[in-house]
Amino acid sequence: xxxxxxxxxxxxxxxxxxxxxxxxxxxxxxxxxxxxxxxxxxxxxxxxxxxxxxxxxxxxxxxxxxxxxxxxxxxxxxxxxxxxxxxxxxxxxxxxxxxxxxxxxxxxxxx
Amino acid sequence: xxxxxxxxxxxxxxxxxxxxxxxxxxxxxxxxxxxxxxxxxxxxxxxxxxxxxxxxxxxxxxxxxxxxxxxxxxxxxxxxxxxxxxxxxxxxxxxxxxxxxxxxxxxxxxxxxxxxx
Numbered sequence: 265x266x267x268x269x270x271x272x273x274x275x276x277x278x279x280x281x282x283x284x285x286x287x288x289x290x291x292x293x294x295x296x297x298x299x300x301x302x303x304x305x306x307x308x309x310x311x312x313x314x315x316x317x318x319x320x321x322x323x324x325x326x327x328x329x330x331x332x333x334x335x336x337x338x339x340x341x342x343x344x345x346x347x348x349x350x351x352x353x354x355x356x357x358x359x360x361x362x363x364x365x366x367x368x369x370x371x372x373x374x375x
Numbered sequence: 376x377x378x379x380x381x382x383x384x385x386x387x388x389x390x391x392x393x394x395x396x397x398x399x400x401x402x403x404x405x406x407x408x409x410x411x412x413x414x415x416x417x418x419x420x421x422x423x424x425x426x427x428x429x430x431x432x433x434x435x436x437x438x439x440x441x442x443x444x445x446x447x448x449x450x451x452x453x454x455x456x457x458x459x460x461x462x463x464x465x466x467x468x469x470x471x472x473x474x475x476x477x478x479x480x481x482x483x484x485x486x487x488x489x490x491x492x
Contacts, residue, residue, distance in 0.1 A: 298445050298480070307379070307483030308418065349416070362431050363481065365418040 267291065268352045271371040282339040282367050286352030289333045294356050297328060298363070299337045301348040306364075308351065311337065347373045378402050379484035381466050387490045389413045396487045398466030402422055405451035405471035407432070408481065409441060412463045424449050425471055453489075459489045 271286040276282040288297065298313040312319055312326045314335075319326045337341040339346055351368040379400045386396050391424040400407060408431075409421040423431040439453045453460060466484040 305463065305486065305488075307467070307486055308481075309483070310480035313480065327438075328422070351418075360424070362420045362433075364420075 266364055267295075267354045270350070270352050270366065270369045272367065273372065275372045275374055276339075276342045277340055277374050278344060280341040281346045282371060284337040284339075284350050284371065285334065285356045286337070287330070288352070288354050291354050292356075295333050295354045296356070297326065297332075298353040298355065299324070299326065300353065300365075301337050301346075302316065302351070302368070303348040305346075311350075311361075342371075342373045344373050344375060345361065345373060376489075379466055379468055379482050381464075381484040381487050383483060383487060383492075384485065386490050389492055390456055390458060392456050393452070393454045394456060394489070395453070396464055396466075398449050398451070398483075398484060398488070400447055400466075400482070401469040402468055404468040404482075405446055406469050407443065407446075408469075409449065410465040410467065410469040410483075412465060414462070418465070421451075443460050452454065456489075456491045458491050461489055463488050478481070 296313050296315050299311040300308040301311055302308045312321055312324050314326045314328055328335045347367040349370050351365050353363050354364055384395045385453045399437050406425045408423045410418055411421055412418045421433055421435050422441045424443045443449045465486045465488045467481040469481045470479040
């Protein structure tokens with residue numbers, strides 16, 4: 265079972281920041297938070313990951329609360345091409361641990 | 376310059392047949408995976424290989440047999456296909472995480488839509 269809880273769907277106006285929340289209250293100290301997205305029926309695409317510090321890359325920012333029990337993915341200026349299902353995942357670093365995808369959040373970007 | 380490629384993209388076949396899906400990555404990664412996405416869109420891992428060694432083998436019927444001829448290829452062979460095997464199958468690859476603190480992302484292929492009639 266997925267170790268994360270996400271809202272099933274969200275809307276965001278084009279050009280605005282999209283803030284996608286994720287709860288992972290049972291996260292352990294060595295588990296990372298990953299975000300992937302799946303556009304239509306394409307293969308999932310990696311977005312960002314972090315352990316406890318906030319992270320930013322060219323696609324998004326990841327804000328992790330101090331207790332690490334929740335996080336928020338921020339797409340700073342959402343475009344129509346950001347319409348996708350976004351998956352929040354927690355996993356440890358070793359090769360024997362697997363990524364478990366939950367149901368994700370379906371993000372609709374509104375023109 | 377496709378990083379992770381799969382063939383075929385679509386596969387329609389009848390129950391009882393045997394089929395294979397091929398996957399190749401040109402990223403130099405050591406680890407490759409197979410995932411299944413069913414009609415409800417749940418994405419579940421099936422297998423992972425690291426340098427041709429089987430690492431993760433989820434509870435998958437033994438009709439499914441992954442084969443890794445080299446670390447750039449991971450093929451999926453399915454015997455005696457059943458209606459429930461209809462799904463989209465994704466291949467993925469990542470760098471090997473050799474020690475704590477490394478956490479590499481997975482790169483996914485475009486998927487193979489398998490329809491069993």
